[in-house]
Amino acid sequence: MERRPIILKNASIYGEKQIIEKGSIAMQDGKISGFDVDFHFGDDAEIIELPETYHIVPGMIDVHIHGAGGADTMDATFEALETIASVLPREGTTSFLATTMTQEQNKIEKALENAGLFIEAGQVEGNAETLGIHLEGPFISEKRAGAQPVGAIIEPNLELFKQWQELASGHIKLVTIAPEIEGSLEVISYLHEQNVVASIGHSDATYEEVVSGMKAGASHVTHLYNGMRGLHHREPGVVGAALLHDELTTELIADGIHVRPELISLTYRQKGNEKVVLVTDAMRAKCLGDGQYDLGGQEVTVQNETATLKDGTLAGSIIKMNTAAKNMMQFTGCTLEDIIQMTSVNPAKELNVYDRKGSLAPGKDADIVVLDEDYEVVMTFCKGNLSFRRGDET
CATH class of the missing domain: 2.30.40.10 (Urease, subunit C, domain 1)
Structure with missing residues (x-):
């Protein structure tokens, strides 16, 4: 009709x-x-x-979001993804990547299979569209795990990834991976060949190791500054490489908590509006307020707009995309046109959907x-x- x-x-x-x-x-x-x-x-x-x-x-595209409204991608149910997709339009997000996290392999596989089936047959008209899956972990560094459970981290494995992509009906669109780990460059090269975005993140890589990852095909950096080797004047690390190389598009969580406003401003000056993608990295507590929540089997406390594990480690965010956009304008002095570039155009182009989105x-x-x-x-x-x-x- x-x-x-x-x-x-x-x-x-x-x-x-x-x-x-x-x-x-x-x-x-x-x-x-x-x-x-x-x-x-x-x-x-x-x-x-x-x-x-x-x-x-244009509607905003969030390429890094775990959950919202009490639901999480790792719940591995249609209901969870439908909940996330139904609440995101409140913040101006019209499409997103359902983001997994480091867990036991069987739990990741259930989430991937569920998300693949949901994308094929479960999307609800009028909700934000699930454009694909962001596989965050388990191919990451134990040294830079952040809120990712260390015990479930494994070395990059190309054959395993191929199995997972088949399980996900081909819908894994972005993979966070640490390029310094043995086996990672082979996986990154394959991702590049398959038009899947290889993103450097949760990584203790040196500058040279990041460059090797770039040469293999990495083109994206997961939540810049968080979960990675920082900038040092004798070792630029992941941060230094990200700021220096135009080949790398960088995610930013612009909540003023994950990254100080001054560094957000510095990043914007260095990268420009075409090489920054605003993300939320939101967890299930988004839209629910303060309290105790679960993230990958770990207890998370949300208080005063901050989500942390028991040891104080930041555990994702609860920020909304329109709030991140407003913060970015405040922190950097950028325009609404710049925000559109960072929230719509850039992610649409990265995901090869700019012919219909962005x-x-x-x-x-x-x-x-x-x-x-x-x-x-x-x-x-x-x-x-x-x-x-x-x-x-x-």
């Missing part, structure tokens, strides 16, 4: 090639129809008049977010479905 067309009017539209002031954008059958033209919809269209101070931007252009998926003058989310459309409207929360 055809859906009624929707037209958003009067706000500033941040299109792929230009900003249209007091513009109009039309959606029909899940796609963007066009801008500021005679849409020929007659009386069939639903017209939504917006204040001139509002902004219409910008507002005719023919692309109608993943659209309306922001007010304070950059708070007013409405979110996922493939033309009104998925969130402020004031409608139950």
Whole structure:
């Protein structure tokens, strides 16, 4: 059944090639129809008049999120992924990678199989789209495990990864891996050949070892500064290599907790808007508030917007993408156009979905977010479905 067309009017539209002031954008059958033209919809269209101070931007893409709303990818159920997908539009996120974590192999396999099946057959219209899977661990360094359980870390194994990719129905799109571990370069090279993003993370690699990983095909860095060898004036480490090499796109958790605002500003100056991807690395406690939660069988305490293990180790975040975007603007002085680059364009291009996601252009998926003058989310459309409207929360 055809859906009624929707037209958003009067706000500033941040299109792929230009900003249209007091513009109009039309959606029909899940796609963007066009801008500021005679849409020929007659009386069939639903017209939504917006204040001139509002902004219409592309939906955000979170390539690193474990959970939200009490659910986690490692729960390995359709219900968990549906919960995550249903709450993300509240923060302007219209698609994401379901992110696993280091666990016993059978638990990882259940999560991968479940996510693969969910992507194929379980997605719910009107929710954020699960674009694929981010495999974070277990091919990481014990020295830089962070909140990843050390006992479940294993050496990179190409044959095992191939089995896991088959189990996931080919939907693993990004893999966090430590390039200094034996067997990693073979895996990274294979990932590159298969158009899977190889991301350096939870790594104690030296600068030279990072460069070797890059030569093998690594192109991404998982949550820069966190879970990696830091910058030293005689050993640049993972951080130094990430800042120096344009081949590497860097994730940032812009909550002001995982990385100090001053270093976020420094990173932005060095990398620019085309080589930064904002992520949340959120865990199940997002949207639920302070309390005790589970992360991979470990007790996590959430208090004052910070999630930690018993020993004080940071255990993911509870930040929302629109909050990260606002923080980034505050920390760096960047513009909304820069935010669109870091939350929509860059991840869409990395995941090879820019032909249908990541910008507002005719023919692309109608993943659209309306922001007010304070950059708070007013409405979110996922493939033309009104998925969130402020004031409608139950």
